[in-house]
Amino acid sequence: MERVGNLVGWQDIVREEPGKRVLLNGNEAMARGALEAGVHFVSAYPGSPSSEVTDVLAQVSENFNFYVEWSVNEIVALEGAAGASFAGLRALCTMKADGLNVAYDFLTSMNLGGCRGGLVLVVADDPFGHSSLKEYDSRFLAAAAWVPALEPSTVQEARDMVKWAFYLSEQIKGPVMVRSVTRVSHSRGIITLGDIEQTVREADFRPTRQFHTFTRFHQEVRERLKQAEELFAVSPFNFSFGAEKADLTIFTCGPGWLYAKEALTSLQLEDQVKIVRPGTPFPLPKQFILSHLNGAKKVVFIEETRPFLEEKVLAFYALHSENLGQIKFYGKATGHVSGIRGPECGEMNTDIVREVLIGLTGRPYHVPIVSLTKEEKKSLQASLPPRDYMLCPGCPHRASFWVVKSALALEGNNGIVTGDIGCYSMGAMETGFNLFNTLHCMGAGAGIAGGLSKLGAYGFKQPVVTMVGDSTFYHAVIPALINGRWNKANYLCIVLDNGVTAMTGHQPHPGSGKNAVGEEAEVVSIEEIAKSLGFMVKVSDPFRYNQAIQDVLEFIRMPGLKVLIFRQPCALAASREQKRRKVVVRQELCRGDACGCMRFCTAVWGCPANVWDKEREAAAIDPAICVGCGVCIDLCPAGAIVWEGDE
Amino acid sequence: MKVLPKGAPQLKEEVFGPGLCTACGGCVGYCPYIKAVADRVAMIYPCNCEEGQCYQVCPRTLTDLPFLRARVFGERALEFDKFNQDSLEAVLGVCRALYFARAGTAAGNFQGQYGGVTTALMRYALTTGKIDGALLVGGKPAQPRPVLATTIQQVDACTGTKYAALPTLSMLYQPTQNTSCLGIVGRPCQVTALRKMQQVGAGAAGQVKLTIGLFCFWSLGPEFIPWLIGKGLGLIDKMDITVDDVLFKKGEEAIRQNLAEIRSFIKPSCQLCYDPVAELADLAVGSTEYEADWNTLLVRSRNGEDLVKEALQQGILEVKPYPKERLPLLKQAVLAKKQRVLQALKAEKERENSRVGYLNLSPAEINFYLKL
Numbered sequence A: 001m002e003r004v005g006n007l008v009g010w011q012d013i014v015r016e017e018p019g020k021r022v023l024l025n026g027n028e029a030m031a032r033g034a035l036e037a038g039v040h041f042v043s044a045y046p047g048s049p050s051s052e053v054t055d056v057l058a059q060v061s062e063n064f065n066f067y068v069e070w071s072v073n074e075i076v077a078l079e080g081a082a083g084a085s086f087a088g089l090r091a092l093c094t095m096k097a098d099g100l101n102v103a104y105d106f107l108t109s110m111n112l113g114g115c116r117g118g119l120v121l122v123v124a125d126d127p128f129g130h131s132s133l134k135e136y137d138s139r140f141l142a143a144a145a146w147v148p149a150l151e152p153s154t155v156q157e158a159r160d161m162v163k164w165a166f167y168l169s170e171q172i173k174g175p176v177m178v179r180s181v182t183r184v185s186h187s188r189g190i191i192t193l194g195d196i197e198q199t200v201r202e203a204d205f206r207p208t209r210q211f212h213t214f215t216r217f218h219q220e221v222r223e224r225l226k227q228a229e230e231l232f233a234v235s236p237f238n239f240s241f242g243a244e245k246a247d248l249t250i251f252t253c254g255p256g257w258l259y260a261k262e263a264l265t266s267l268q269l270e271d272q273v274k275i276v277r278p279g280t281p282f283p284l285p286k287q288f289i290l291s292h293l294n295g296a297k298k299v300v301f302i303e304e305t306r307p308f309l310e311e312k313v314l315a316f317y318a319l320h321s322e323n324l325g326q327i328k329f330y331g332k333a334t335g336h337v338s339g340i341r342g343p344e345c346g347e348m349n350t351d352i353v354r355e356v357l358i359g360l361t362g363r364p365y366h367v368p369i370v371s372l373t374k375e376e377k378k379s380l381q382a383s384l385p386p387r388d389y390m391l392c393p394g395c396p397h398r399a400s401f402w403v404v405k406s407a408l409a410l411e412g413n414n415g416i417v418t419g420d421i422g423c424y425s426m427g428a429m430e431t432g433f434n435l436f437n438t439l440h441c442m443g444a445g446a447g448i449a450g451g452l453s454k455l456g457a458y459g460f461k462q463p464v465v466t467m468v469g470d471s472t473f474y475h476a477v478i479p480a481l482i483n484g485r486w487n488k489a490n491y492l493c494i495v496l497d498n499g500v501t502a503m504t505g506h507q508p509h510p511g512s513g514k515n516a517v518g519e520e521a522e523v524v525s526i527e528e529i530a531k532s533l534g535f536m537v538k539v540s541d542p543f544r545y546n547q548a549i550q551d552v553l554e555f556i557r558m559p560g561l562k563v564l565i566f567r568q569p570c571a572l573a574a575s576r577e578q579k580r581r582k583v584v585v586r587q588e589l590c591r592g593d594a595c596g597c598m599r600f601c602t603a604v605w606g607c608p609a610n611v612w613d614k615e616r617e618a619a620a621i622d623p624a625i626c627v628g629c630g631v632c633i634d635l636c637p638a639g640a641i642v643w644e645g646d647e
Numbered sequence B: 001m002k003v004l005p006k007g008a009p010q011l012k013e014e015v016f017g018p019g020l021c022t023a024c025g026g027c028v029g030y031c032p033y034i035k036a037v038a039d040r041v042a043m044i045y046p047c048n049c050e051e052g053q054c055y056q057v058c059p060r061t062l063t064d065l066p067f068l069r070a071r072v073f074g075e076r077a078l079e080f081d082k083f084n085q086d087s088l089e090a091v092l093g094v095c096r097a098l099y100f101a102r103a104g105t106a107a108g109n110f111q112g113q114y115g116g117v118t119t120a121l122m123r124y125a126l127t128t129g130k131i132d133g134a135l136l137v138g139g140k141p142a143q144p145r146p147v148l149a150t151t152i153q154q155v156d157a158c159t160g161t162k163y164a165a166l167p168t169l170s171m172l173y174q175p176t177q178n179t180s181c182l183g184i185v186g187r188p189c190q191v192t193a194l195r196k197m198q199q200v201g202a203g204a205a206g207q208v209k210l211t212i213g214l215f216c217f218w219s220l221g222p223e224f225i226p227w228l229i230g231k232g233l234g235l236i237d238k239m240d241i242t243v244d245d246v247l248f249k250k251g252e253e254a255i256r257q258n259l260a261e262i263r264s265f266i267k268p269s270c271q272l273c274y275d276p277v278a279e280l281a282d283l284a285v286g287s288t289e290y291e292a293d294w295n296t297l298l299v300r301s302r303n304g305e306d307l308v309k310e311a312l313q314q315g316i317l318e319v320k321p322y323p324k325e326r327l328p329l330l331k332q333a334v335l336a337k338k339q340r341v342l343q344a345l346k347a348e349k350e351r352e353n354s355r356v357g358y359l360n361l362s363p364a365e366i367n368f369y370l371k372l
Ligand SMILES: Cc1cc2nc3c(=O)[nH]c(=O)nc-3n(C[C@H](O)[C@H](O)[C@H](O)COP(=O)(O)OP(=O)(O)OC[C@H]3O[C@@H](n4cnc5c(N)ncnc54)[C@H](O)[C@@H]3O)c2cc1C
Pocket: B111, B112, B113, B114, B115, B116, B117, B118, B119, B120, B135, B136, B137, B138, B158, B159, B160, B161, B162, B163, B164, B165, B166, B185, B186, B187, B214, B215, B216, B217, B218, B219, B220, B285, B286, B287, B288, B295
């Protein structure tokens, strides 16, 4: 039970009694919600900011006797959860926004035939892309799939909504989605623990029951949505705040509710402005919305990412404008609500709300803290280093990138590298030597490589390499490899095998030999899979720089599709397990800024533990973070970096 | 020596970019930015150093030949304004003696490419302690690799010509295993690079006391070995370019191939090479294109002369006069190459009158060749 990552209160979830108030983050609260609903089956693919929901449930599954798995990808996870639901059990499936796309084919199909036991899908969006490559709004996907969606604003609500979603799902006999965002999943709040549902259910899938996907079921889904809307209308999740009657009304969803409230309080506008907070964006309860549009003159929309609520409300207004009179709308679609990235991009915050309110009310506002002039702001911004992504000290990906960078330079002919999703997406950035030419979604690298390699007839001669993570390999690369084998593609697939799904918090994967709850599990070997598909396969160690380059060169030149596995445990995971040897710099040998090095270790190699000692004008090692991988020892041209004791 | 204040960006632009790297290895292994694997050399990451050693030692950046000749041969520098068409040195460079030569009876038991002069001399220098290591190219023609030989057995294992261009000079940046006096066998471009390295004190270049340059009109680029392997010739023991074809030998088996196909692998850098006979070496060795068991041996420096004299006395070497009727052929071959290159370089870009392309030559030298 060691692997707890950034969980704060998971132990309280198990230890504390109902009625107790505990500090949890939003993901832990959603896990608690599932527990209180008596969840039986949990499956997920990790992805920030959603991972901790299942991380926590995996920790506590022993105590509560339910099933938890990390699945190989999101669609498999959702299919598994649906199986449990078909058999009458309560099932939870969690994923990040990107994962919803992967699961979407099944979600849209399964929603037609519906399900039986409560089936709840938690999808966490990442506005601003704090830990994602794209920011987008899964409410639109819920709507397109005709799946009812709830959207919590607070940690407490996150728990309440997940719990209630099981009830709703069983009422309407279809899946229900809970949309979280980073600021809900990762912020902390006090919640009061509720009772845990204790009813024992037996899984039984009656042979006469059928869950099918046919066009005619669309009518049923439509009815289900009507039912959901009715239940939403009487749920506690839609409410208003502030002035009873007001010209100026804010419609808000998700964490926008907190920003709106804070902005109102700080501007002392509580008695002049009304806030309307629907927690059930799809299907949006029409009467609730219309009743609050009634009497409003100006309406402001505050929500995360895209104008979902805004568009729905505008559509209601369009149908009822005769009764509602003239209303002016201010939102993202209208361009009025906008952060530094402009409307519809980036994250919402209190300042954005305040700015809109000041504009509309003319209410003076004195920034309570020190106010900065424009120049001061500018110079402050200039002094802040740009946000730079960094691979961890001793990260094997850095070595892998350097190996491939070197090999492709040596091979010549402008080799192309197609990248993929994971920590190693940093291969598209400075810290990864700007190696990747393409970066899209899980599995895309191999598919693109396959396509490129078929362009010989059009004169394409460049070598093509794709770099994929181990977890990504299982998740989405295998079909692309089979396709490549079948269609005689010609590229090199390098699998970066560090033994875990590192980016999302070191969850195990099919190659780890452990499952979600820490039991021993069969290792599904990457090399065995690749070999069985008929590929030339070799395992190489990216820390052995020269050998690894030769392996890449040898494999690039072989015809057809080849698989090279760069195996080296994730530095973070490994450094937890073993004590590493200490590395030091013999500063008298260091060439520093001079030709012959040009500060290679700090300026190019870029391991955060390679640091510059300004006083001595020489490189040094930060012993606090060096994990002792020893790679910089081999790369230092002056032999200045050595193992301690070898000086 | 004229040294331009240029560095890695210019090396990339002037040498790597246009494909003019000869794979000499002079810039390889000193810093982390330039790397070689087998016969490939590349700058793997942009180093922004504006004044760099790589640029200074490269045989394809500004090369001040008169200066280097003077450094190696002192007073015997070439005086092109006094040469006429028959002058031997005008075409072949500084030359104290020219022979047909081969390994003598006391040289030892090995099979050289032709007369085995190169191996015989390196062996001898090593046994007599004149050097304690020899930088050679070992392995079979399809698996060549740089070797720092410190024993006779290791020297013997390096006989035979490998037509791939190996960046052997890179080994001068690796901490040598207790060697202090080195001998080196190299292609002419490597000899030039070595001299430039000695000028700037790069790596262990200062340790090199004996330089045997091979005659070389071209070497083959990195696509050659995969081609060889593709032809099923990956395990051949010997390769020889004859007058009209290429001969591969595997044990007793002999396979002949058309020269034209192999020519397509000639490195672009060789098309602009001004020095087919290792002008800056102590000794230059080539084939005779006449008698298969003999070499052409050109004695250039005093150092080289001393070694040859001693080797003759000891029966390590055997020589006979260079046949008079062959001399015009040799001179014509070298002359034609020099003229071709000068014209190509001149056509490429007209520069100040003492500079043609990467070469810094006296106006007299330029005139001498272009007017012949
Ligand atoms: C690329 C190349 C092209 C050549 N072209 C010509 C030519 O056009 N005309 C001509 O007369 N002679 C040419 N030679 C030289 C010739 O092939 C013989 O190497 C030379 O005559 C020495 O013969 P030997 O009998 O003394 O050889 P050996 O006693 O067998 O010794 C050969 C020596 O050359 C070294 N060597 C082998 N390959 C290389 C290499 N690629 N780079 C550096 N050192 C190497 C070996 O380490 C060994 O020490 C060329 C050599 C090379 C490497």
